[in-house]
Amino acid sequence: MSTIIMTTISLSIISAAFAFLLTLADRTIGDYGEVKLVINHEKEYIVKGGDSLLSTLRNEKVFIPSACGGKGSCGYCKVQVLEGGGPILATELPFMSQEDLEKNIRLSCQLKVKEDIKIQIPEELFNVREYDGLVESIIDLTDVIKMLRIRLPKGEEINFKPGQYVQLKAPIYEGSTEEVYRAYSIASSPLSKDYIDLVIGYVPQGIATTYVHFHLREGDTVNINGPYGDFYYQDNEREMIMVAVGTGVAPILSILRYMKEMNIKRKARFYFGARTTKDLFMPDFFRELEDSLYDFKFIPCLSREPADSGWDGFRGRVNNAIDQFLEDGENKEAYLCGSEAMINSVVEALKKKGISEDLIYYDKF
Ligand SMILES: Cc1cc2nc3c(=O)[nH]c(=O)nc-3n(C[C@H](O)[C@H](O)[C@H](O)COP(=O)(O)OP(=O)(O)OC[C@H]3O[C@@H](n4cnc5c(N)ncnc54)[C@H](O)[C@@H]3O)c2cc1C
Ligand code: FES
CATH class of the missing domain: 3.40.50.80 (Nucleotide-binding domain of ferredoxin-NADP reductase (FNR) module)
Incomplete structure (x- = not known):
């Protein structure tokens, strides 16, 4: 009898110790503390380590283009890493040319910030801004395509070239547990700087398009950031x-x-x-x-x-x-x-x- 009690107590102690070690590991492994992020040799940020470079930058209001919302499938979020960042990952390789590899270009959504890091990004990305716009109208263009007019907050403007795009945030909603960002081209004229029009088609089971087509209403607020992209009107006579x-x-x-x-x-x-x-x-x-x-x-x-x-x-x-x-x-x-x-x-x-x-x-x- 006493052997059974002793065994039970021993097992309980071992289980408790094991659980304690697991909790400790969870708190320490993956806790990289604070790290220093330096952009273009001049802008310094002290950030919490452990997140992707893309999210870390977004938290500091520095927006890198991304069309797949950080899933590693669009290859848009390339950033040059000057120091830190560790070795390139297998998930990044399909998007890298020989020149990219030589310059240590990385996919910022795949790279985790675990140590001090120095990066170089195009200056124009500092002009990318985030807006909380008001959905002024939603019009059905076809059964599966809607046009949204998003009015920017009073006094705010967006400067873009015709052809460029913004990223729209689809928040968590019933049926989607993920907050995602997706690219949508601006359909309005760049001369109208206080609103943008977006033309959004429905993709069955698509996270952002289900949000736009079935959850978003006129009068709601949406979060967008931009502008981005090198597809735009070229000023010449051709x-x-x-x-x-x-x-x-x-x-x-x-x-x-x-x-x-x-x-x-x-x-x-x-x-x-x-x-x-x-x-x-x-x-x-x-x-x-x-x-x-x-x-x-x-x-x-x-x-x-x-x-x-x-x-x-x-x-x-x-x-x-x-x-x-x-x-x-x-x-x-x-x-x-x-x-x-x-x-x-x-x-x-x-x-x-x-x-x-x-x-x-x-x-x-
Ligand atoms: C630069 C750029 C500009 C863009 N501009 C626009 C725009 O103006 N209007 C617009 O509607 N979209 C635009 N897109 C596409 C948009 O960014 C999203 O990819 C699209 O709306 C699907 O998002 P989702 O979250 O609903 O689908 P997800 O949740 O990302 O995808 C769900 C599933 O559908 C598949 N899927 C994704 N897109 C399609 C598709 N088009 N057809 C079939 N299957 C698909 C995915 O592979 C996945 O299996 C643009 C993309 C880029 C890169
Ligand atoms: S590959 Fe799409 S955001 Fe990184």
Whole structure:
């Protein structure tokens, strides 16, 4: 009997000691204390170690581009590490060129800040700001695409180039336990600095788009930060070939609105790809631009419009329309926005016409 009691007591003591050690380990391993973060040799921050570099910077209101919300799948969050940061991780390697590796470029969402670290980022990222905007209106453009107008707080402005994007925060909501950030192109003109329009399509089971389509209401506050991106209007005299499918129209809208307001005298052609007339949003707006812009043609391309619908516009994909309508690539540049597959096929079609790859700008959604 006494042996059983002794064994029970011993086991209890061992279990308690084990639990204590586990708690201690949990508190100490992963607790990196305070570390020093130095940016561009001049800005110093004392930060709590252990978080990703991307989150650590965001906590200090320094915003690095990110399209996947830190999942390591977009490759947008690259930062040059001058000192600290440890060895590069396997999850970062697929995004790194030989030059990136030589310069010690890292994915800031993958790198954990465990020691003092020195980094170099482009100066313009210090202009990226965070805003709590008011959702002034939500309009259905199609069954699955909404346009949001987000009014910035009184007295605040956003300065961006037409074509750039912001990151929108989807907070925790019923059905989602994660706070995530996603990239959305600004669809409004940069001359309107006190609000932005976003065009957001619904992705089934998508965290941010479910939030926008089913939880966000007019009058709510949303958190955004930006602007970001190197896809934007280039100021020159070349003819512009714009190609977009679905929500890829958003940055093109911004560019066209800007051209109209600035009365820019450039030849421009816009190929808008959609499946049916139901997916072709704002057609009247684009048709009106044929009158109000200097030399503009709107070319809607429908890939799955029923044969008997009476549609007398182009039937087929945007790359087929380029094969058919674009004469040559002489003195032309292109702006493409949409899925990777669409971009790849359009780049091929444009190259066949003689447009050189460095004059083809795109954002892959
Ligand atoms: C520079 C840039 C600008 C962008 N601008 C816009 C914009 O103006 N409007 C807009 O609607 N989107 C835009 N996007 C896409 C956007 O950032 C999100 O990726 C998209 O809204 C899905 O987010 P989510 O959180 O709802 O889906 P997630 O929770 O990230 O994804 C859920 C699942 O859906 C898959 N998935 C994600 N996107 C798609 C898709 N498009 N089609 C099919 N499956 C998908 C994912 O692989 C995942 O399996 C842009 C992306 C980039 C990189
Ligand atoms: S890879 Fe997308 S944020 Fe880092």
